[in-house]
Amino acid sequence: MKIDKDQVENIAKLSRIRLTELEREMFVHQLNNILFYIEKLNKLDTENVAPMAYTSDVSNVFREDKLKPSIPLQDVLINAPATKSGFFKVPKVIE
Amino acid sequence: MTYEVVIGLETHAELATITKLFCGCSTKFGVEPNTQVCPVCLAMPGVLPVMNKKAFEYALKAAIALNCKIDEFTNFDRKSYYYPDLPKNYQISQNYHNMGIDGYMDISVNGTISRIRIHNVHLEEEAGKLIHPEEVGADYSLVDFNRAGVPLLEIVSYPDMRRVDEVESYMQTLRKILLYTEVSDCKMQEGSLRFEASISLRKKGVDRLGNRVEIKNLNSMKSVLKAIEYETMRQRDVLDRGETVDRETRLWDEVNEKSARMRSKEESQDYRYFPEPDLLPVLIDEKWLRAIKDTIPELPLIRRQRFIETFALSDYDASLLIDEKILADFFEECVKILNRPKSFCNWITNDLLREVKDRKLDIYHLKIKPKQLAALVEIIEKGTISSTIAKEVFSEMIQTGKDPKTVVEEKKLVQISDEGLIEEIIIKIISSNPDAIEDYKKGKKNALTFLVGQVMKETKGKANPKIVNEMLMKKVGV
Amino acid sequence: MSLRLFECTAHQIKAKILSKEIRASDFIKIVFDRIKSLEPNIQAFITINEDEAIKKAIEIDKKIESNENVGLLAGLPVAVKDNICTKNLYTTCASKILETFIPPYDAFVVKRLREEDAIIVGKTNLDEFAMGSSTENSGLKITRNPWNLECVPGGSSGGSAAAVAADLSILALGSETGGSVRQPAALCGVVGIKPTYGRVSRYGLVAFGSSLDQVGTVSKDVRDAALLLRVIAGYDLHDSTSANVPVPDYLDRIDSGVDGLRIGIPKEYFTDAFNADVYKALKDALKIYERLGAQVVDISLPHTEYAVAVYYIVANAEASSNLARYDGVRYGYRTSKPNGIIDMYCRTRSEGFGNEVKRRIMLGNYVLSSGYYDAYYLKASKVRNLIKIDFDVAFEKVDCIICPTSPVPAFKIGERANNPLEMYLSDIYTIPANLAGIPGISIPCGFSKEGLPIGMQILGKHFEEKKLLQIAYAFERETDFHVKKPVLKISSM
Structure with a gap:
């Protein structure tokens, strides 16, 4: 599979990354190189192989429904680029 | 042209845990913004989720109550989309292995029972809340993450509904099941129960479904019904003009009672689901399943039928009683003490509900107890007090929690039969x-x-x- | 010639501090003097934590003076990779997007360091978000290899490896997703452990590839590695994938030797693809093991050639979603004067992330996107299982696997910067262990003709770190590669 400029632009949109024309060209080239390399996986027949989504074979890990203290509002907001009256402030969101 | 309306519902219910799905923050409603958050639910760099067992079991319970097939293996997936109220910009949800699939729920419309199939039931996390200031010219929105990470149950129906009265019954029945199983408080005004509808029209007799339109922002059951009526008309007009309905998502505007396009199918989101590596799978064995099953009480529709048959109540009375599980429980307690179902039914559906309404009482914390109501009915039958006086006694009882005899003595209300x-x-x-x-x-x-x-x-x-x-x-x- | 104090191992310093031969506060000043004199050349640190470190050292001195119990790492300086959260201390991931981020919490491993009275000297440089193999992808600075300042220290834990190699710290924490502790340890001539997935809590380690990430140790010798691993390993309720498996005392019987052990040599790893010096160093090392009574057995890991491809799909798929949270809303960098929310997201991320990070996020989003999931992500997950099975089969025959850590010694800064794929391929020997979740240790095993360190890695079964340390120590005891020091000129500040 080969990707073109439009696809790269689409992926960039999905990734919330804005590319300059130059970057777009660079990424088309580099991503195609990588995808070409990845193609080698198709040499393998994996029809009857189970996917490995987890590195651990443990299951059923839970915590109890027990309250723990939240953190002080000051710590919540200290790293925020913009705040207002205890809220995080962002550019207007229109649905 | 006559069309058949095809309706499916997606329901979101916040689960009644005291802490969030992946961290120990409180789920309490209505507190100051961003005071029930921690690094985990704020998605600070480096944090990890750990599943709340109670939330998982509540979801499982709901899936069982909705007659779903429960696979032995279930796990969680990341659903990616950007929105400022979604801290990680992905939601931990389920996609490849839902908690329950292929269930159903029976609903009753004017005494006729019909079966609505449930496509799936799954567990996911709630988003935060966006606030759009009303001040003129405000170019910003505000975000509060107190709700972010509250456990959320999603119930997706098949498009099995054809009429608005079915939709209404579906919503009411589902609400009752969630209340009966005690997995959600279903407070619509607090957003803990929400619906989204998908509607399509097709010519009578045609099998293929028409293009589906999804409607969001439905804040009450009334809005759901109104939006469906509006959308039915809108699609009928489009089809009557010989045009096709666009597949799209529309937003309901409650004030103007109409909907507007939010996004078209072409703009539909690519959620990029993949298994959440930070949470390990959950295996559900028979023993666990049975233990959860055992905690599910008799569900409303079955209970109603039993009330009609066992206690010779009318359909109307039985429906009123089972409407709130706590009332039906109260009723059954009374009957156990004194076998006067009709009498208790009247007391509960008339006097008790009126007092609750007039005095704005919380039915979950009533002062009057079943054995006291039974004692009241008993002294009426004995002739100790008249039924007129009994109303006065009852009113006192519900306010103070006193025994009827105490009230009668204190107020010197013993009947004169001399x-x-x-x-x-x-x-x-x-x-x-x-x-x-x-x-x-x-x-x-x-x-x-x-x-x-x-x-x-x-x-x-x-x-x-x-x-x-x-x-x-x-x-x-x- | 006696060692200068900063050249000592953790064990040596610990003994001196506990016997009151030197005070922790005096030693830490020596360390900071060393940092001040060499840091301008090495550039290992992003943040130096001098004030807090001195305060902590004074506290430890007081404890020792009043004969109170002290922790396992009492007074020992530890450098922490800057993708591990430290409460009230900058944690930048070497990214512009987190340049100002101050965590309100400690990572599990940092909490453990503090509980054992370690002294956090500073936060070390890395490839941005740990994405890289040379530390050249740092968004903040370039770290240099102490053995040759024109060379890379490896990566992504290049800052940690360089700091220990240059004696700027006695111990360090790094992190691995595909070899990011072992490879820089090899290139800097120090010891690096990548523990079993789940052995060390990931809570507070900024996520890159969640099913691969693991915090690791960097140290001057094997015994120090055993000491540090014991402190950071263990069950943590905050990490669902953390293993509830008891942590042994890794130092106990570390000198058990290798007599009778079977060492597997994967034929797929010993190809002509690697450098002649590396090849020779490995062959010599195996001879030593044979002399010590181990049996060298040929094995096969047939799916090795697919490891890099699998890794770049799985790691980047996970990374694309792990890095979605850097959006300028709650913390970190936000672009100036955004025109609406989408514009804020896009510009914040375009300005905040470097090219390598962007490339990986895009690749990850591509392989997960509608229509490609099965062909890429699902396929890779299946092949990943085959790679894991390769190891399961091999470990039925052998106790451990030995192979080079990196196909080449440290390369020149800038040499590979323009070819991402070639850079990815240099991780070929380390990646399989991350995919399978098994532990690995890299130890010095020689030098190239140019005088650059060469590393050898020992891979073992899940949770057999103790055995790996014994095997590594048996070699270390017989050799002196680990005590060799780079010659460093002190620059004036």
Whole structure:
């Protein structure tokens, strides 16, 4: 599979990354190189192989429904680029 | 042209845990912004989720109650989309292995039962809340993450509904099941129960479904019904003009009672689901499943049927009782003590509900107990108090939680059945109301009622009305 | 010639501090003097934590003076990779997007360091978000290899490896997703452990590839590695993938030797693809093991050639979603004067992330996107299982696997910067262990003709770190590669 400029632009949109024309060209080239390399996986027949989504074979890990203290509002907001009256402030969101 | 309307519902219900799905922050509603958050639910760099067992079990319970197939293996997936109220910009949800699939729920419309299939039931996390300031020219929105990470159950129906009354019954029945199983408090005004509808129209007799339109921002059951009616009309107009309905998502505008396009199918999101590596899978064995099953009470529709058959209640009365699980439980407790179902049903559906409404009482924390109501009915039957007085006693009981006998004693409400005493009063009333006697003799029957009323007034309602009636009739010579 | 104090191992310093031969506060000043004199050349640190470190050292001195119990790492300086959260201390991931981020919490491993009275000297440089193999992808600075300042220290834990190699710290924490502790340890001539997935809590380690990430140790010798691993390993309720497996005392019987052990040599790893010096160093090392009574057995890991491809799909798929949270809303960098929310996201991320990070996020989003999931992500997950099975089969025959850590010694800064794929391929020997979740240790095993360190890695079964340390120590005891020091000129500040 080969990707073109439009696809790269689409992926960039999905990734919330804005590319300059130059970057777009660079990424088309580099991503195609990588995808070409990845193609080698198709040499393998994996029809009857189970996917490995987890590195651990443990299951059923839970915590109890027990309250723990939240953190002080000051710590919540200290790293925020913009705040207002205890809220995080962002550019207007229109649905 | 006649069309068939095809409706499916997606329901979101916040689960009734005290902490969030992946961290120990409180789920309490209505606190100051961003005061129930921690590094985990704020998606600070480096944090990890750990699953709340109760939330998982609540979701499982709901899936069982909705007759879903439960696979032995379930896990969680990341659903990616950018929105400022979604801290990680992905939501931990389920996609490849839902908690429950292929279930159903029976609903009743005007006494007819129909079965609505459930596509899947799954567990996911709630987003935060975006606030759009109303001040003129405000170019910003505000974000509060208190709700972010609250456990959320999603129930997706098949498009099995055809009419608005079915949709209404579906919503009501589902709400009752969630309340009966105690997995959600279903407070729509707090957003803990929400619906999204998908609607398509097709010509009668055609199998293929028409293009589906999804409607969001439905804040009450009433909005759901109104939005469906609006959308049905809108699509009918489009089809009647010979055009095709666009596959799209629309937002309901409650104030103007119409919907507007939010995004088209082409703009539909690519959620890039993949297994959440930070949470390990959950294996559900028979033993666990049975233990959860055992905690599911008799569900509303079945209970209603049993009430009708066992207690000879009307469909209407039974429906009223099962509407709130706590009331139906109350009723059954009473009947266990004293086998007078009809009487208890009347007390609960009339007096109790009226008092609750007038006095704005919380039915989950009533002061009156079933054995007290049973005792009240018992002393009425014994003739200790009249049923008129009983209403006064009941009102006192529901406010104070006192036993009926205590109320009767304190207020000196014991019924007067002493015929000598009653006769004395009757003689006094007759002598002071000669006009009424004349009227009665001329055939005005309600004059007798007036005289009974006077006797009751004189005894402050305590005279046994049956005896008063009999003796009066004798006195005025019938 | 006696060692200068900063050249000592953790064990040596610990003994001196506990016997009151030197005070922790005096030693830490020596360390900071060393940092001040060499840091301008090495550039290992992003943040130096001098004030807090001195305060902590004074506290430890007080404890020792009043004969109170002290922790396992009492007074020992530890450098922490800057993708591990430290409460009230900058944690930048070497990214512009987190340049100002101050965590309100400690990572599990940092909490453990503090509990054992370690002294956090500073936060070390890395490839941005740990994405890289040379530390050249740092968004903040370039770290240099102490053995040759024109060379890379490896990566992504290049700052940690360089700091220990240059004696700027006695111990360090790094992190691995595909070899990011072992490879820089090899290139800087120090010891690096990548523990079993789940052995060390990931809570507070900024996520890159969640099913691969693991915090690791960097140290001057094997015994120090055993000491540090014991402190950071263990069950943590905050990490669902953390293993509830008891932590042994890794130092106990570390000198058990290798007599009778079977060492597997994967034929797929010993190809002509690697450098002649590396090849020779490995062959010599195996001879030593044979002399010590181990049996060298040929094995096969047939799916090795697919490891890099699998890794770049799985790691980047996970990374694309792990890095979605850097959006300028709650913390970190936000672009100036955004025109609406989408514009804020896009510009914040375009300005905040470097090219390598962007490339990986895009690749990850591509392989997960509608229509490609099965062909890429699902396929890779299946092949990943085959790679894991390769190891399961091999470990039925052998006790451990030995192979080079990196096909080449440290390369020149800038040499590979323009070819991402070639850079990815240099991780070929380390990646399989991350995919399978098994532990690995890299130890010095020689030098190239140019005088650059060469590393050898020992891979073992899940949770057999103790055995790996014994095997590594048996070699270390017989050799002196680990005590060799780079010659560093002190620059004036």
